[in-house]
Amino acid sequence: MKLEKSLNYIAMAKADGTYLRELMKIQRQDGIILDDFGLQALDSQNRITLLEIIVDRHNNGSVIVTSQIPVQGWYDIIGEKIIADAILDRLIHQAHRVELHGESMRKKKSIIKE
Numbered sequence: 001m002k003l004e005k006s007l008n009y010i011a012m013a014k015a016d017g018t019y020l021r022e023l024m025k026i027q028r029q030d031g032i033i034l035d036d037f038g039l040q041a042l043d044s045q046n047r048i049t050l051l052e053i054i055v056d057r058h059n060n061g062s063v064i065v066t067s068q069i070p071v072q073g074w075y076d077i078i079g080e081k082i083i084a085d086a087i088l089d090r091l092i093h094q095a096h097r098v099e100l101h102g103e104s105m106r107k108k109k110s111i112i113k114e
Contacts, residue, residue, distance in 0.1 A: 003034045007046040010053075026053055031062035038069035038077040047083050058090045065091065 013022040026032060032053075042050060057063050069077060071092065078084035 003037055003039075003050075007042075007049050010049050011045055014049075023052065023056060027056050027060065029061060031064060032057065033064045033066070035066050037065050037067040038074060041077050042079055044079070047079055050078070051083050051087050054087050054090050063091060071097075 010019065010022055013019040054063065067074070071088075074088060075081065075084045078087055
């Protein structure tokens with residue numbers, strides 16, 4: 001599930017009273033993937049939700065983040081500087097970064113098929 005959809009799902013859980021149960025489900029996972037991070041800027045509710053998830057995950061399991069946005073641009077995506085610092089400090093502090101360079105594999109595969 002994409003990050004935005006996941007955060008919206010968790011926001012609905014806040015409204016219907018199942019928020020803590022949903023956070024516990026996430027916490028029990030060995031790893032989570034934040035796919036396509038940065039496609040949209042986070043609003044205040046999603047920013048706080050992401051912070052809570054990352055705080056709960058810190059030192060308790062793996063988090064994989066995929067993004068087409070360089071890490072320096074994540075502050076703008078997250079928004080509020082203090083919250084962005086808290087999230088990124090936890091994500092990046094013990095991270096293994098893999099940066100890919102070059103042309104998209106999707107482009108290369110479509111050329112081969114033609």
